[in-house]
Amino acid sequence: MTNGVYLRPLSHEEATAVMASFVVEHQIEAGSFEEAIAVSDVLLRHYPSFAYGLVKKGSAYSGLLRRELAGKYTRMEDIPPDLKAKADRWYAANMEAFAQAEALGWRPDDGQTQ
Numbered sequence: 001m002t003n004g005v006y007l008r009p010l011s012h013e014e015a016t017a018v019m020a021s022f023v024v025e026h027q028i029e030a031g032s033f034e035e036a037i038a039v040s041d042v043l044l045r046h047y048p049s050f051a052y053g054l055v056k057k058g059s060a061y062s063g064l065l066r067r068e069l070a071g072k073y074t075r076m077e078d079i080p081p082d083l084k085a086k087a088d089r090w091y092a093a094n095m096e097a098f099a100q101a102e103a104l105g106w107r108p109d110d111g112q113t114q
Contacts, residue, residue, distance in 0.1 A: 017047035058097030
């Protein structure tokens with residue numbers, strides 16, 4: 001409430017972004033993480049303080065990390081340099097999205113997972 005985003009009327013653009021967020025959810029569930037990130041970026045251009053959109057964007061980056069790294073490499077040194085560079089960017093983007101959502105009042109115990 002202190003951030004001015006709780007229970008305030010949404011503009012048409014913001015309401016449309018909220019309704020379209022199901023597309024991001026579907027893409028994450030389908031493992032289409034790159035597409036989920038792209039759609040999240042569009043939604044966030046129209047509704048920059050959309051905490052749920054930021055959480056979903058962070059979750060998509062987490063999905064990329066799991067898909068590309070989990071169980072494939074036992075040591076950091078084994079990760080190819082180009083993939084390591086991508087993974088570092090994905091990790092930073094994940095952290096940034098969740099930090100922005102938290103700055104808007106979202107908390108990890110709000111029912112979302114990182």
